[in-house]
Amino acid sequence: MKNLVEIKNVNKTFAIEGRSAASILENISINIQEGEFLAILGPSGSGKSTLLRIIAGLIPASSGTVSYLGSPIEGVNPGVAMVFQSFALFPWLSVLENVMLGLEDKNLTKAEKQAKALQVIDIVGLDGFENAYPKELSGGMRQRVGIGRALVSEPDVLLMDEAFSALDVLTAENLRRDLLELWLDKKIPTKAIILVTHGIEEAVYMADRAIILSKSPAEIVKDVKITIPRWRDKKSPEFLSIVD
Numbered sequence: 001m002k003n004l005v006e007i008k009n010v011n012k013t014f015a016i017e018g019r020s021a022a023s024i025l026e027n028i029s030i031n032i033q034e035g036e037f038l039a040i041l042g043p044s045g046s047g048k049s050t051l052l053r054i055i056a057g058l059i060p061a062s063s064g065t066v067s068y069l070g071s072p073i074e075g076v077n078p079g080v081a082m083v084f085q086s087f088a089l090f091p092w093l094s095v096l097e098n099v100m101l102g103l104e105d106k107n108l109t110k111a112e113k114q115a116k117a118l119q120v121i122d123i124v125g126l127d128g129f130e131n132a133y134p135k136e137l138s139g140g141m142r143q144r145v146g147i148g149r150a151l152v153s154e155p156d157v158l159l160m161d162e163a164f165s166a167l168d169v170l171t172a173e174n175l176r177r178d179l180l181e182l183w184l185d186k187k188i189p190t191k192a193i194i195l196v197t198h199g200i201e202e203a204v205y206m207a208d209r210a211i212i213l214s215k216s217p218a219e220i221v222k223d224v225k226i227t228i229p230r231w232r233d234k235k236s237p238e239f240l241s242i243v244d
């Protein structure tokens with residue numbers, strides 16, 4: 001199988017004023033292939049968000065490369081879109097306008113962007129809320145907007161940075177299940193998902209591979225396949241019925 005994204009020998013140091021540079025990531029190499037749902041686990045401050053930002057091309061690596069479909073990226077990675085822990089919505093824009101932002105650099109007319117955004121708003125379960133503003137929505141609905149904005153550009157790889165961590169337990173559970181369903185039933189054209197989390201249960205629940213980072217300076221300490229069946233492939237644990 002071909003590598004969608006290849007991270008090769010990535011190092012990251014941040015220059016800290018008045019002190020010597022701090023090394024955050026050390027020699028990280030990961031290949032992400034089509035069909036993979038990868039979880040990246042690590043302690044708080046280990047560099048998980050930094051690594052995702054480097055994969056997205058939002059910040060440069062200090063050395064090493066990130067390639068998309070075999071070509072090293074320069075600047076923003078064209079094959080990915082990101083979902084943030086804090087949703088990162090624009091409060092003065094409606095749901096529709098926030099989702100349309102995911103198409104900002106696409107060569108489409110406004111009408112085409114609206115049509116695509118409305119379709120995705122429906123897919124993420126926000127049908128009827130297109131004209132609402134973020135402050136009128138619950139946390140779970142806000143994150144659905146965040147996911148919609150990421151999905152609307154039909155990225156090959158969806159990057160999720162602690163996307164469920166700011167939500168209450170039932171809301172998070174519903175959203176995890178809805179996203180898993182979209183992914184497993186191929187209702188979205190996404191070819192791989194990378195979920196950063198500090199929850200091992202969440203990783204085991206959603207992903208089929210997990211990479212574990214050490215504390216900073218982060219190195220990969222484990223890269224394992226998750227072989228236990230997902231919730232829907234076995235009898236659901238009793239507690240799950242409370243969110244139905």
Ligand code: ADP
Nearest residue numbers: 014024042043044045046047048049050051216
């Ligand atoms: P995690 O997401 O695993 O909690 P982060 O990637 O946010 O970790 O941060 C890893 C380390 O890098 C932390 O010590 C953080 O303070 C530091 N760091 C992150 N961004 C910057 C920056 N722009 N400048 C300096 N240090 C940073």
Ligand code: MG
Nearest residue numbers: 048049050162
């Ligand atoms: Mg983080």
